[in-house]
Amino acid sequence: MTKPAGGANVPPASSASGAPEVIAVVGATATGKSAISIGIAEHLIARGTPAEIINGDAMQFYRGMDIGSAKLPIADRRGIVHHLLDTLDVSQDATVAQFQDQARAAIDGIHARGGRAIVVGGSGLYLRALLDKFEFPPTDPEVRAKFETRAAVEGPGVLYRELLAVDPEAASKIQPQNAKRIARALEVIEITGEKFSSSLPVKEYAIPAVQVGLRVPYDVLDERIDARVDQMWADGLVDEVRRLEEQGIRGAITARRAVGYAETLSHLEGELTERQAIDLIAQHTRRLARKQHRWFGPDDRVNWVDGPVDPDDVPRAVGDAIRAAGL
Structure with a gap:
């Protein structure tokens, strides 16, 4: 698509339903999603279409979790409006249902302003819940509490084996240590009598x-x-976690388990040396990156492009992403 002569405004690309298509920039951590999303937004704005970015990384919802979540500093956002950053205290629980409601409302607002929404993130389930048809099953706080208590007392491995026996498909999509999601899956199975999958x-x-x-x-x-x-360690990750301790991260359900924060908390408790903590964060981040790629990889709707290999390669990657998005 070429720019019209005279710099005329370009209307947002629309689907058959008439609504502008949301552009989702997805992939593993550290592949350059933030830089590419900024580049796409600037391309749209230069062509006369307002563009705003919606965060789809669950850990970046949390206020104060900046260094360890690789949250883009305000100065690096280059004036592009960002949504769903810093919306929760670390003591609060991030939920897919809440994200779906808030992100869809943000998209509606962007469309109402005549703009184009760009969603960026690597939290696969959150992105799927936002973009795809996903109705949330019922919940029962007492049933949920029962399974969460068992996970705390018996360990998540016991509940994971129970889930594996009754719903192997759901179990294959949940980490055996993720007590929260295992409890939720077993809760739904007990309430509905149907598989969580x-x-x-x-x-x-x-x-x-x-x-x-x-x-x-x-x-x-x-x-x-x-x-x-x-670099995160050098930039003050330890001090950031100390501040978050004062805000209740140790008692949090979700935030304290985040890669980078869980290991740093262990370091502050004396369980890990500085070098051990750094190495473990890197190891867990590499594992997370592979998990994220496996999540998005089988989706044949994703248009894959090579991410930037270094800062000088960003313009090339932005151009490839713009073409892949049909802009």
Whole structure:
């Protein structure tokens, strides 16, 4: 698509329903999603279409979790409006249902202003719940509390084996240590009598969208992750976690388990040396990156492009992403 002569405004690309397509920039951590989303937004704005970015990274919802979540500093957002950053205290629980409501409302607002929404993040379930048809199953606080208490007392491994026996498909999509999601799956099974996997999102857009996925070779990604973790430590991750301790992160359900924060808390408790904590954060981040790629990889709706291998490669990657999005 070429720019019209005279710099005339370009209307947002629309789906058959008439709604502008949401642009989703997805992929593993450290693949350059933030830089690419900024580049896409600036491209749209230069062509006369307002563009705003919606955060889809669950850990960046939390106020004060800046360094460890690689949250883009305000100065680096280059004046682009960002939504759903710093919306929760660390003591609050991030939920997919809440994100779905808030993100869809943000999209409606952007469309009402004549703009284009760009969603960026690597939290796969959150992105699927936003873009795809996903109705949330019922909940029962007493049943949920029962399973969460058992997980705390018996360990999540016991409950995971129970889930594996009754719903292996759901179990295959949940980490064995994720007590929160295991408890939720068993809660739904007990309440409904149906498998939790039957309530997972289907690959059918509820919101017109185009997805652009960023991929970077694992050897490059691993080196980048190691350097990023070293920089986070040098930038003051330990002091950031100390401040978050005062705000209740140790008693939090979700925030205290985040990669980077869980290991730093262990370091502050004396369980890990500084070097051990840094190495463990890098190891867990590499594992997370592979998990995220496995989540998005099988989705044939994702248009994959090579992410930037270094800062000088960002313009090339932005151009590839713009073409992949059909802009």
